[in-house]
Structure formats: structure tokens, C-alpha cells
Amino acid sequence: MSTLKVVSSKLAAEIDKELMGPQIGFTLQQLMELAGFSVAQAVCRQFPLRGKTETEKGKHVFVIAGPGNNGGDGLVCARHLKLFGYNPIVFYPKRSERTEFYKQLVHQLNFFKVPVLSQDEENWLEYLKPEKTLCIVDAIFGFSFKPPMREPFKGIVDELCKLQDRIPIVSVDVPTGWDVDEGPISHPSINPAVLVSLTVPKPCSTYIGEKHTTHYVGGRFIPRDFANKYGFEPFGYEYTDQILKL
Numbered sequence: 001m002s003t004l005k006v007v008s009s010k011l012a013a014e015i016d017k018e019l020m021g022p023q024i025g026f027t028l029q030q031l032m033e034l035a036g037f038s039v040a041q042a043v044c045r046q047f048p049l050r051g052k053t054e055t056e057k058g059k060h061v062f063v064i065a066g067p068g069n070n071g072g073d074g075l076v077c078a079r080h081l082k083l084f085g086y087n088p089i090v091f092y093p094k095r096s097e098r099t100e101f102y103k104q105l106v107h108q109l110n111f112f113k114v115p116v117l118s119q120d121e122e123n124w125l126e127y128l129k130p131e132k133t134l135c136i137v138d139a140i141f142g143f144s145f146k147p148p149m150r151e152p153f154k155g156i157v158d159e160l161c162k163l164q165d166r167i168p169i170v171s172v173d174v175p176t177g178w179d180v181d182e183g184p185i186s187h188p189s190i191n192p193a194v195l196v197s198l199t200v201p202k203p204c205s206t207y208i209g210e211k212h213t214t215h216y217v218g219g220r221f222i223p224r225d226f227a228n229k230y231g232f233e234p235f236g237y238e239y240t241d242q243i244l245k246l
């Protein structure tokens with residue numbers, strides 16, 4: 001059995017469908033919670049607070065949430081980061097009206113006193129001063145991005161491209177603007193310092209620069225036989241870890 005390192009977006013969609021189908025019965029909320037939690041753990045692993053100065057500890061983690069489930073991962077991630085002692089701020093320019101669930105995720109962020117900026121707060125760039133920002137979490141688009149990018153996200157990604165040499169970007173599942181299979185085909189596109197692939201890496205992850213981008217897999221919710229059925233070995237997560245560095 002060849003151990004696939006990546007699965008195509010088509011196969012990823014089939015995996016999702018079966019995971020959330022009647023036999024297995026995961027809900028999207030459950031998968032999103034585990035996914036967002038694993039991204040928060042990757043931020044902690046990459047940008048640990050332990051032993052850091054108060055100034056370092058006071059820096060923001062700036063989470064940009066898109067309108068879909070990739071954005072949902074970002075909202076969940078921000079909540080866990082707050083509990084881990086980080087200082088998250090969420091920029092959620094286009095709120096998904098799809099389901100009540102997204103509104104509940106925002107209520108939870110309010111409950112944890114995590115600021116949630118919306119689009120009309122033009123000063124979102126104010127929060128992106130390199131000396132005040134630990135990293136940016138790119139939860140804008142995941143595997144359903146279809147170019148060309150529409151506003152307000154085109155403008156946002158243009159700004160991120162200008163900033164990314166001074167503030168590290170942690171991309172959730174797929175670097176925003178990349179094609180899930182072909183990688184960075186539309187320009188400009190971001191070049192993240194960290195990529196957290198969810199469930200299993202997608203083909204676009206083969207286009208990251210190994211020296212520049214630290215690659216984790218997260219979203220720990222499949223057993224060995226299910227992984228083998230889709231042609232890949234389950235990832236050797238350590239003990240209770242929710243991420244594995246690849």
C-alpha cells in the first residue's frame with residue numbers, strides 16, 4: 001500500500017462526506033472544534049509564551065476569519081488561544097449567515113472578551129504593527145477557494161503579502177489564495193511561515209518551501225483503518241498531541 005503524503009481536494013471532500021455521513025456521524029461542529037484546537041496548539045508550539053517577557057506575552061495573535069468553514073476554524077482557534085494565555089484579536093470582515101453556529105462562535109469570543117473586528121472597522125491594519133503582533137492566523141479560505149479573489153479579501157491578502165516578511169503567517173489548511181491542488185497560481189499569494197494541514201495534507205502543501213514554512217498536520221480525528229482505506233498511513237501523533245510536525 002503506497003503511503004500517500006497528500007490527498008486530492010476531491011478525495012478530501014469524499015473523506016469529509018464520509019466522516020460526517022450517517023455511518024460515522026461526526027458533526028461539522030465537532031470537526032471544526034478539533035481543527036481549530038489543533039491550529040491553536042500549532043501557534044503555541046511555534047510561538048511559545050513560556051519564559052517570554054511581558055511585552056512578548058502582550059503581543060496580539062491576529063486571526064483573520066473568512067466567510068466559510070476555514071473561517072470557522074479561525075474563530076475556534078482564537079477561543080483556545082485566549083484560554084492558553086495568548087492575546088488574540090479576530091478580524092471577521094464577512095460574517096457567514098449560513099448557519100446559527102457561526103453566530104454562536106462569535107458569542108463565545110465575546111464571552112471570552114476576544115475583540116472581533118468587522119469590515120467597517122477600517123483600522124484593522126492598526127492592529128498589525130510588527131512590534132505588537134506575534135503572528136497572523138490566515139483562516140480566510142481553505143479548500144473551497146475559487147479564483148479570482150473578490151473584495152474585501154483581495155485587498156486584505158494584498159496587505160498580508162506586504163507584511164509577511166515582518167509578521168509570520170500561520171495558514172489554516174490551505175494558504176489563502178492558493179489552489180488546493182495546484183498551489184500558488186494566482187498572484188499575489190501569501191507564503192506562510194507555518195501551514196497547518198487539517199486531516200491530511202492537500203497537494204498544494206507540496207509547493208511550500210521547506211526552509212521557509214514549518215508544516216504541521218492537525219485535525220486528529222481518523223483511525224488507522226479509515227486512513228488506509230483512503231491510501232495513507234495515519235500520522236504518528238505523540239500521546240495527546242493534536243498536531244504533528246511533518
Ligand SMILES: NC(=O)C1=CN([C@@H]2O[C@H](COP(=O)(O)OP(=O)(O)OC[C@H]3O[C@@H](n4cnc5c(N)ncnc54)[C@H](OP(=O)(O)O)[C@@H]3O)[C@@H](O)[C@H]2O)[C@@H](O)CC1
Pocket residue numbers: 016031032035066067068069070071072073140141142143144145146147148149150151153172173174198199219
Ligand atoms: N471538512 C473537514 O474535514 C473539515 C473542514 N474544515 C475547514 O473547512 C474548510 C473548507 O470550508 P468551506 O468548504 O466552507 O470553504 P472555505 O475554503 O472556507 O471557503 C468558502 C467560502 O469562501 C468564499 N469564496 C470562495 N472563493 C472566493 C473568492 N474567490 N473570493 C471571495 N470569496 C470566495 C465562498 O463564498 P461563495 O463563493 O460560496 O459565495 C465561501 O463563503 C477547510 O479548508 C478546513 O479549513 C474544518 O472546519 C474541519 C474539518
Ligand SMILES: [K+]
Pocket residue numbers: 070138139140141142171172173174175176
Ligand atoms: K487559509
